[in-house]
Amino acid sequence: MPEGDTVWQSARRLHDALAGKVLTRSDLRVPKYATTDLTGRRVLDVTPRGKHFLARIEGGLTLHSHLRMDGSWRVYADSRRWTGGPTHQIRAILGTTDRTAVGYRLPVLELLRTTDEDKAVGHLGPDLLGPDWDPERALVNLLQDPTRPLGEALLDQRNLAGIGNIYKSELCFLLGATPWLPIGALPADRAAQLPAIAKKLLEANRDRPVRNTTGRRGQDLFVYGRAPRPCLRCHTSIRSADQGDGSRERPTYWCPHCQTGPAPNPHRGAPGGTRSRTSRRTTN
Structure with missing residues (x-):
């Protein structure tokens, strides 16, 4: 399972690639969200919370993910070949006009109301790299x-x-x-x-x-x-x-x-x- 600093770095890469941009591609490859379409919505920010990722999206939505042992988020320029693993291991794709974020082997992927984020991360103690550190x-x-x-x-x-x-x-x-x-x-x-x-x-x-x-x-x-x-x-x-x-x-x-x-x-x-x-x- 990745350490908090690794998650922080990955979240920063996702934030730099997506924040402030409108999604032109959205594909959540889990049965519950197979028909969910986030295209046309702006990504507001990507925030790490401990070892969790919270991608906040226009319209009061948060895409919550966790890497556990084998998951990863990769960011690619449009011309780059995706190299994070075979296609069947892809669980999420979030694309803009110039960057694509691909989530591989994500064991936890859920779409929440931003107001309900505590249901996913409210159990966590103070975050060593977060503003709530105590x-x-x-x-x-x-x-x-x-x-x-x-x-x-x-x-x-x-x-x-x-x-x-x-x-x-x-x-x-x-x-x-x-x-x-x-x-x-x-x-x-x-x-x-x-x-x-x-x-x-x-x-x-x-x-x-x-x-x-x-x-x-x-x-x-x-x-x-x-x-x-x-x-x-x-x-x-x-x-x-x-x-x-x-x-x-x-x-x-x-x-x-x-x-x-x-x-x-x-x-x-x-x-x-x-x-x-x-x-x-x-x-x-």
């Missing part, structure tokens, strides 16, 4: 279940919107805690810093073509995707394991030396006790 509210949301693993709490978009699996692992590293540490066990000073660190990371990357959390050229991420390579700080081998709430397991990365808290047992792959600072084995 760090105090985000922290209260995160801490409401102190027994919940830190990584799961960060991924829950009801707490704060925009963090994906990459930022989950990177934030846990920067906080010095494993993703399996109960969030209530995170020291108060580090918990208080969490919303600000998360916002700083996403804001720093929303305009970058390559995501970077380290500030180092050529070493873009501290732990995500780096197992079993050495930690950039202590040179211990980075570990990886799946983490999830039962609905979906996601690959998770951490340093067993720099991060304190429970972690999967390297032999059984299940969360166990606190990590050993001397172990250099990896979990696959």
Whole structure:
């Protein structure tokens, strides 16, 4: 699932291509909207909300979409060949006189009244890249279940919107805690810093073509995707394991030396006790 900065970049491309222009082509390829025609209507704006897209259209309508794991929005000049996938994977086409936006593999696509947008995104917590960002509210949301693993709490978009699996692992590293540490066990000073660190990371990357959390050229991420390579700080081998709430397991990365808290047992792959600072084995 894309991170909030990726959605922000895609929404900006859609906004730049469509906002203020009249639609000359409209094709929503889902059964419910197969006969819907938006041509002749002006696109007012395209706004990201967490990991959701809200394309507001003249006449009080909003086209709501979500990419989930495999979806994408691509923008093409009229002369360019569409390259986002085979034709049968196209779910939406919005065209103007000079640009065409094509939505591929969109698992969520619905047309709402703009006044009903809360039905689609009202459950979300404060948006890390949005005008509604509220760090105090985000922290209260995160801490409401102190027994919940830190990584799961960060991924829950009801707490704060925009963090994906990459930022989950990177934030846990920067906080010095494993993703399996109960969030209530995170020291108060580090918990208080969490919303600000998360916002700083996403804001720093929303305009970058390559995501970077380290500030180092050529070493873009501290732990995500780096197992079993050495930690950039202590040179211990980075570990990886799946983490999830039962609905979906996601690959998770951490340093067993720099991060304190429970972690999967390297032999059984299940969360166990606190990590050993001397172990250099990896979990696959």
